[in-house]
Amino acid sequence: MLPRRSRLSVLVFLVPPLAVYGIAVLFPILQSLFLSFFQWDGTTAPKAIGVANYARMLGGDSVFWHAFGNNLLYVAISIVIQIGSALIVANLLLTLTRGHAVVKTLYLLPAVISTVAIAFLFQRIYSVQPEGLLNQLLQAVGLGHLQQPWLSNISTVLTAVSIPEGWRFTGLYMLILHAAFLAVPAELEEAARLDGASRWQVFRLIRFPYIRPVWITTLIMAMTYDLRGFDIPYLLTNGGPGQSSELLTTYMYKTAFTSTDYGYASAISVFIVVECLVAVGLIFLVLRRRDQS
Amino acid sequence: MKRFLTVAVAAAAALTLAACSGSPKATSSATTGVDPSGEIKPHAISWLLSRPADGAVVTIMQQLAGEYAQSHSGFSLNLITTPDRPSYIQKYETLAAANKLPELFDTDATPFAQKLASQGKMVDAQALLKSLGVYNQFRPGALNYQRFDDGSLYMIPFEYQPEFFWYNKDLFTKAGVQVPTSLDDLPQICAKLKAAGVTPIALDGQDQWPLERYIAYKPFRLAGPDYVTGLKKGDKQLSDSTGKAAAQWVSDLGSNGCFSSDFSSTGYADAQALFTSGKAAIYNIGTWELSSLATTKLSATVRDNVDFFTLPTVANAVTDPNEYVTSSGIGMAVNSKTYDPLVRDFLKFALGKFFTIAAQQGSLVPVTGVTTTVPDNATPLYKKALDAADHVGTKLVMPWDTQLDPTSNTRLQQELVLLAQGKTTTDQFIDTMDTAIKQNAPKYFG
Numbered sequence: 001m002l003p004r005r006s007r008l009s010v011l012v013f014l015v016p017p018l019a020v021y022g023i024a025v026l027f028p029i030l031q032s033l034f035l036s037f038f039q040w041d042g043t044t045a046p047k048a049i050g051v052a053n054y055a056r057m058l059g060g061d062s063v064f065w066h067a068f069g070n071n072l073l074y075v076a077i078s079i080v081i082q083i084g085s086a087l088i089v090a091n092l093l094l095t096l097t098r099g100h101a102v103v104k105t106l107y108l109l110p111a112v113i114s115t116v117a118i119a120f121l122f123q124r125i126y127s128v129q130p131e132g133l134l135n136q137l138l139q140a141v142g143l144g145h146l147q148q149p150w151l152s153n154i155s156t157v158l159t160a161v162s163i164p165e166g167w168r169f170t171g172l173y174m175l176i177l178h179a180a181f182l183a184v185p186a187e188l189e190e191a192a193r194l195d196g197a198s199r200w201q202v203f204r205l206i207r208f209p210y211i212r213p214v215w216i217t218t219l220i221m222a223m224t225y226d227l228r229g230f231d232i233p234y235l236l237t238n239g240g241p242g243q244s245s246e247l248l249t250t251y252m253y254k255t256a257f258t259s260t261d262y263g264y265a266s267a268i269s270v271f272i273v274v275e276c277l278v279a280v281g282l283i284f285l286v287l288r289r290r291d292q293s
Numbered sequence: 294m295k296r297f298l299t300v301a302v303a304a305a306a307a308l309t310l311a312a313c314s315g316s317p318k319a320t321s322s323a324t325t326g327v328d329p330s331g332e333i334k335p336h337a338i339s340w341l342l343s344r345p346a347d348g349a350v351v352t353i354m355q356q357l358a359g360e361y362a363q364s365h366s367g368f369s370l371n372l373i374t375t376p377d378r379p380s381y382i383q384k385y386e387t388l389a390a391a392n393k394l395p396e397l398f399d400t401d402a403t404p405f406a407q408k409l410a411s412q413g414k415m416v417d418a419q420a421l422l423k424s425l426g427v428y429n430q431f432r433p434g435a436l437n438y439q440r441f442d443d444g445s446l447y448m449i450p451f452e453y454q455p456e457f458f459w460y461n462k463d464l465f466t467k468a469g470v471q472v473p474t475s476l477d478d479l480p481q482i483c484a485k486l487k488a489a490g491v492t493p494i495a496l497d498g499q500d501q502w503p504l505e506r507y508i509a510y511k512p513f514r515l516a517g518p519d520y521v522t523g524l525k526k527g528d529k530q531l532s533d534s535t536g537k538a539a540a541q542w543v544s545d546l547g548s549n550g551c552f553s554s555d556f557s558s559t560g561y562a563d564a565q566a567l568f569t570s571g572k573a574a575i576y577n578i579g580t581w582e583l584s585s586l587a588t589t590k591l592s593a594t595v596r597d598n599v600d601f602f603t604l605p606t607v608a609n610a611v612t613d614p615n616e617y618v619t620s621s622g623i624g625m626a627v628n629s630k631t632y633d634p635l636v637r638d639f640l641k642f643a644l645g646k647f648f649t650i651a652a653q654q655g656s657l658v659p660v661t662g663v664t665t666t667v668p669d670n671a672t673p674l675y676k677k678a679l680d681a682a683d684h685v686g687t688k689l690v691m692p693w694d695t696q697l698d699p700t701s702n703t704r705l706q707q708e709l710v711l712l713a714q715g716k717t718t719t720d721q722f723i724d725t726m727d728t729a730i731k732q733n734a735p736k737y738f739g
Contacts, residue, residue, distance in 0.1 A: 041405075042386060042387075042389060042390030043389060043390060043408050043409060043414075044408065044412075063704075123558065123560075126558070128553070128554060128555040129553055129555060129559075129563075129572070130563075148554070149554045149557075149558065151555065151557070151558035152498075152554060152555040152556065152557040152714070154711075154714075154716055237557075237558060238379075238499070238501075239707070240557055240707055240710055241557040241710040241711060241714060241716070242707045242708065242710060242711040242716065242717075243707060254703055255700075257382070257383040257387065258379070258382065258699050258700075258703055259698075259699045259700040259703065260386050260390070260699065261700065262390070
């Protein structure tokens with residue numbers, strides 16, 4: 001039982017942010033949920049249609065399922081790039097004796113560049129005419145036959161739009177993981193090395209288990225952020241060609257602001273919220289089972 | 294469980310609150326006369342528009358607003374421009390949904406705009422122009438472009454922009470091809486141009502509307518402007534002979550390499566650069582690019598080789614060769630909710646002067662009786678384009694992106710890319726589009 005003064009302090013510090021959270025996050029979600037039971041074009045009176053939007057979304061909308069499939073692949077590629085390379089770079093940084101700050105700044109740089117600039121940059125990198133950096137590099141190393149319009153080819157476009165998203169936040173997650181690595185007690189690693197552990201064993205059996213809670217947090221952050229990924233695919237391809245790089249978010253945006261079908265767009269947005277919650281739940285479930293085993 | 298119930302109750306309470314606070318509400322539909330009574334009380338007005346910030350409309354309107362403010366202290370015109378059309382449409386439709394549109398706003402004659410008009414949210418432009426005594430000055434084609442299907446007019450045009458096929462004579466000669474006389478010639482011409490090592494047609498695929506023009510051309514020649522009017526309502530299908538011919542033609546353009554391999558991610562500036570740098574042979578664009586294509590701004594190596602041809606025809610065409618896309622641009626609508634004597638008076642002042650100034654600056658204008666000044670740095674092509682604009686026929690190719698319901702239009706834009714890339718067959722394309730239109734058209738035209 002907290003003393004009266006402490007309880008007051010807790011209220012003073014917790015209630016304002018909770019109120020802001022409620023107004024800025026929970027209320028719009030609930031409002032979307034409410035709106036998802038209507039057919040509304042923004043100009044005429046909304047018409048209550050029950051769960052028809054959900055039935056359409058889950059049962060008869062091929063674009064929705066196509067976008068959902070794209071979303072899963074987009075998240076997978078982005079996470080592998082973000083968390084995978086962040087883990088490697090953060091680990092390698094420990095071996096550097098000088099220039100930590102420069103390397104960290106360079107890796108973090110993409111996270112502070114505006115999205116529009118990143119989209120423009122990658123549009124140039126992938127370009128065919130004028131020949132972009134990627135196609136020039138392929139030509140230079142004798143792989144000219146692999147040159148192609150990366151953003152116009154339906155087989156490569158989804159990967160092409162996922163890479164900038166992954167590249168952009170690698171530095172951020174690298175910083176978090178590097179800070180966690182620095183907290184690993186040096187004596188533990190030293191003892192392991194004295195016992196003859198290789199570098200890989202030190203990483204696998206000492207460092208990684210020690211930073212596991214931080215790694216889980218970054219994984220959740222990356223996954224929820226990537227599930228909501230919108231800006232780079234929208235700016236680079238607008239979901240095309242066809243629906244090859246359409247994500248749930250870009251589809252929702254078009255449904256709301258191009259088709260002015262706010263009810264259906266709200267149903268998609270509710271699905272995205274549920275999808276994020278399920279993804280986080282699955283991560284916890286898998287990890288808990290692994291811990292128990 | 295207890296925690297879950299608590300959350301559920303909280304959610305239910307919030308839902309109830311949301312229901313009570315009510316969100317979507319039907320908007321009132323006040324209709325305002327075009328000549329409101331009362332005193333002219335100067336105040337600030339806004340125009341939400343989608344035009345280049347340094348373009349003729351914005352710069353001239355700023356100048357005219359300044360002049361008007363000198364005699365009407367307290368008046369100002371706030372021009373809020375979003376040149377990127379998709380972003381603009383999002384802004385405009387969101388403001389319309391919130392019933393917060395400003396005094397003046399831009400819109401095409403889309404199904405969405407027609408809904409606003411039918412709800413009395415826009416001033417009747419035909420009545421307004423007539424009451425201001427300027428209606429008869431407008432080119433009929435410029436006004437027709439702004440009309441809804443029922444003939445009503447709610448937008449005022451500020452531009453007049455025929456669209457031509459600009460081509461590079463030198464590249465045509467090197468490839469041994471002639472200007473097409475029929476639309477059916479174009480795929481073969483593309484094949485020869487491609488074999489000669491040039492990009493046949495420079496296409497801004499990123500903005501989607503340029504490719505959508507190509508699906509409109511064959512139906513316009515074969516069945517006239519009414520085809521899309523029937524198609525968008527579901528009264529006609531792409532599976533009919535006209536629709537099949539249109540889909541096959543776009544497919545043929547793609548399979549003959551008319552467009553660059555990366556056309557779907559090529560932007561407006563890059564497409565134009567392809568043509569102006571002599572790397573592409575054909576560029577289909579309107580006269581708003583006259584200053585880039587028919588003046589000394591164009592590179593000297595390409596300048597003398599540029600010419601244009603108009604939309605080729607087809608055998609048994611129902612439209613004349615001088616009938617093609619002639620847009621009067623996005624129109625300006627007047628918000629009936631905020632319409633007052635000041636807005637009317639300013640529009641009277643502005644419309645009385647705008648077109649003369651624009652024509653003096655070299656722009657084609659949607660009114661007759663005003664001669665466009667040919668700039669000093671113009672090539673002979675500039676004058677040729679102005680002359681062609683004066684001889685445009687009465688039937689117009691209506692861009693399909695302004696005609697179809699927005700959901701079907703989005704799908705069409707996506708499927709067209711796949712069709713031109715050869716990633717879908719004409720039958721699949723037709724089937725997908727007919728299904729999409731059948732599902733979505735009733736929401737707008739039912």
